[in-house]
Amino acid sequence: MTARHSSLLVLMLTLCACSPSPAPSGRVYPGDPDSVAVYLEYCTACHAAPQPDSHQASDWPAVLERMQQRRLSKGMGLMPAPALAVISDYLQQHAGAAR
Numbered sequence: 159m160t161a162r163h164s165s166l167l168v169l170m171l172t173l174c175a176c177s178p179s180p181a182p183s184g185r186v187y188p189g190d191p192d193s194v195a196v197y198l199e200y201c202t203a204c205h206a207a208p209q210p211d212s213h214q215a216s217d218w219p220a221v222l223e224r225m226q227q228r229r230l231s232k233g234m235g236l237m238p239a240p241a242l243a244v245i246s247d248y249l250q251q252h253a254g255a256a257r
């Protein structure tokens with residue numbers, strides 16, 4: 159590994175070390191940074207990603223289903239199953255309390 163690459167790696171590790179994870183928008187999302195990264199990758203394409211506690215766990219599956227349809231109608235194709243699984247787990251884990 160070259161010196162240039164290793165300093166880049168250190169920079170990336172430093173950036174990833176802070177938690178919770180700030181999105182490029184400056185919003186902060188709770189939880190595991192790797193899951194947040196997948197969540198933001200797929201859920202900021204059309205609008206700012208909502209906070210996971212903005213819906214209850216029981217509501218998220220229907221929202222994800224609607225967003226899949228919106229992707230199709232924009233010609234984006236469905237979210238791949240592994241990403242969908244990460245996003246679904248992430249939202250379930252940090253969903254809002256029942257009101």
Ligand code: HEC
Nearest residue numbers: 200201202203204205208221222224225228229232234245
């Ligand atoms: C193909 C574009 C697109 C993508 C990608 C997308 N959305 Fe949406 N989303 C929309 C549109 C259009 C609306 C409805 C208009 C609005 O509220 O801005 C919406 C609304 C929402 C809403 C509020 C209304 C509702 O249906 O409850 C939530 C919550 C939401 N999206 C979550 C998500 C999540 C989570 C993801 C990632 C899995 C995602 N969106 C990805 C297009 C998209």
